[in-house]
Amino acid sequence: MSTVISLKKVANNVRAWREHLGLKQHVVADELGVRREWYVKLENGQVGFKVEQLLVIAHLFQISPEAFFKEKPEFDQQKNAPPPN
Numbered sequence: 001m002s003t004v005i006s007l008k009k010v011a012n013n014v015r016a017w018r019e020h021l022g023l024k025q026h027v028v029a030d031e032l033g034v035r036r037e038w039y040v041k042l043e044n045g046q047v048g049f050k051v052e053q054l055l056v057i058a059h060l061f062q063i064s065p066e067a068f069f070k071e072k073p074e075f076d077q078q079k080n081a082p083p084p085n
Contacts, residue, residue, distance in 0.1 A: 005069050008045035010054075015043045016073045017061050031060050 018028055029039035032053055041047045058065040067073065 006045075007048055009071075010049060010068050011043050011045035013068045013070065013073050014049075014054075014057060017063065017067065017075075018043075020073065020075050021061055023060075028057060028060065032056055 018025070025039055025043070026036045029036040032039065034042075038047070042049060042053070054065050054068055058067065061067075
């Protein structure tokens with residue numbers, strides 16, 4: 001049996017992780033090479049993520065990309081938190 005994860009769920013998990021780590025939206029946007037306004041749309045589920053973008057975000061957050069596809073964030077799986085900016 002397969003599980004379907006919505007874009008909104010992935011976006012919510014990305015936001016939850018970013019907030020948990022104390023990172024600002026502009027920091028993640030800069031890392032992705034996009035404008036903050038566009039990144040806000042990503043977090044709101046208004047535009048889709050590219051696989052490469054999720055990989056960059058996961059690397060920045062120092063977590064497995066699979067963490068974005070969980071039903072809810074599991075913050076205890078984090079390796080080492082990046083320094084807040």
